Amino acid sequence: MPSVLSIPAKTFRLLRERGVRGVLARAGGWLWHTNKNVVFRKSPDAANPVPTFDDICFRLAEPEDCAWIAARMPHLGDKAERLTAEQFDAGGLTVLGVPADDPDTLAFTVWATPNDAGLGFLGGAADEGDLSFRRAWVPPACRRRGFAYKGMIYGAHAAAARGAATIWSFVHADNVASISMHEKLGYERFGRLDLLTRLGRRWARVRRDDRPGQVRTRIPWDFKL
Numbered sequence: 001m002p003s004v005l006s007i008p009a010k011t012f013r014l015l016r017e018r019g020v021r022g023v024l025a026r027a028g029g030w031l032w033h034t035n036k037n038v039v040f041r042k043s044p045d046a047a048n049p050v051p052t053f054d055d056i057c058f059r060l061a062e063p064e065d066c067a068w069i070a071a072r073m074p075h076l077g078d079k080a081e082r083l084t085a086e087q088f089d090a091g092g093l094t095v096l097g098v099p100a101d102d103p104d105t106l107a108f109t110v111w112a113t114p115n116d117a118g119l120g121f122l123g124g125a126a127d128e129g130d131l132s133f134r135r136a137w138v139p140p141a142c143r144r145r146g147f148a149y150k151g152m153i154y155g156a157h158a159a160a161a162r163g164a165a166t167i168w169s170f171v172h173a174d175n176v177a178s179i180s181m182h183e184k185l186g187y188e189r190f191g192r193l194d195l196l197t198r199l200g201r202r203w204a205r206v207r208r209d210d211r212p213g214q215v216r217t218r219i220p221w222d223f224k225l
Contacts, residue, residue: 032197032199033196033197034195034197035172035194035196036172036192036194037118037171037172037173037193037194037195037225038170038171038172038173038179039168039169039189039191039192039193040182040189040190041125041166041167042166042167042185042186042187042188043165043166043167044156044160044164044167045160046157046160046161048157048160050154051153053100054100055099056099056100056107056108056145056147056150056151057097057098057099057100057103058096058097058108058150058151059096060094060096060158061087061088061093061095061109063085063088065096066081066084066085067081068106069084069094069096069106070083072105072106072139073106073109073137075137083135087135089113089115090114090115091113091114091115091129091131092111092113093112093158093159093162094109094111094112095108095111095112095155095158096108097109097147097150097151097154099142105139105142106139107138107139107147108137108138108142108147108150108151109135109136109137109151110134110135110136110137110151110152110155111133111135112131112132112133112134112158112159112162112167113131113132114128114129114132116134117223117225118132118168118170118225119132119168121193121204121215121217122190122193122206123206123208123215125190125208126166126168127165127166129165130164130165130166130167130168131162131167131168132168132169132170133152133168133169134170136148136151136152136178138151148178148181149181149185152181153185156185170193170225191206191207191208191209192205192206192207193205193206193225194207195219195223202218202219202220203216203217203219204216204219204223
């Protein structure tokens with residue numbers, strides 16, 4: 001749980017922003033909550049040609065793109081530039097997509113990283129050099145145009161070119177659209193990775209589709225997938 005000293009300040013801020021219901025919902029989450037995620041994997045083919053599309057252009061981002069990206073991700077607030085800078089870690093890559101007729105608009109982005117903490121809970125199924133797709137995002141004005149689908153195709157090619165034998169993706173179990181997209185893209189369901197909160201303690205629970213049982217691992221309170 002949050003430290004005892006931080007609870008009053010956080011509670012007051014939450015009460016001011018979301019009211020009594022928000023405070024009660026957060027307290028319930030501290031006591032008993034399950035964050036359910038479907039785990040997908042795919043072996044990309046580096047021999048495939050670089051995909052191109054008529055309506056959107058993709059490229060790999062460079063560190064100097066951080067400010068440009070952050071300015072176009074208002075949903076991240078004041079964390080945007082810090083989170084974007086984190087994506088340029090060793091071995092990772094960030095895909096950018098812009099509409100062919102509007103190169104100043106960010107239409108798609110996804111981060112592929114070998115340092116995803118979630119990979120460590122998969123019982124050795126993830127190998128060194130594998131990449132995990134994180135933070136896939138399409139702004140509201142650009143949705144329902146197939147940009148995420150096309151961006152994930154480009155991202156898989158870029159991951160294969162980087163030498164990744166397998167790419168992984170953790171999708172929230174309630175995100176029906178993303179689950180459907182991964183299935184259409186040929187991803188295989190590996191299983192489930194759920195983050196459990198039980199009376200102030202937290203575990204990661206893995207259930208594989210190819211074998212019975214589950215594995216639980218204690219995780220710190222501030223762990224995020």
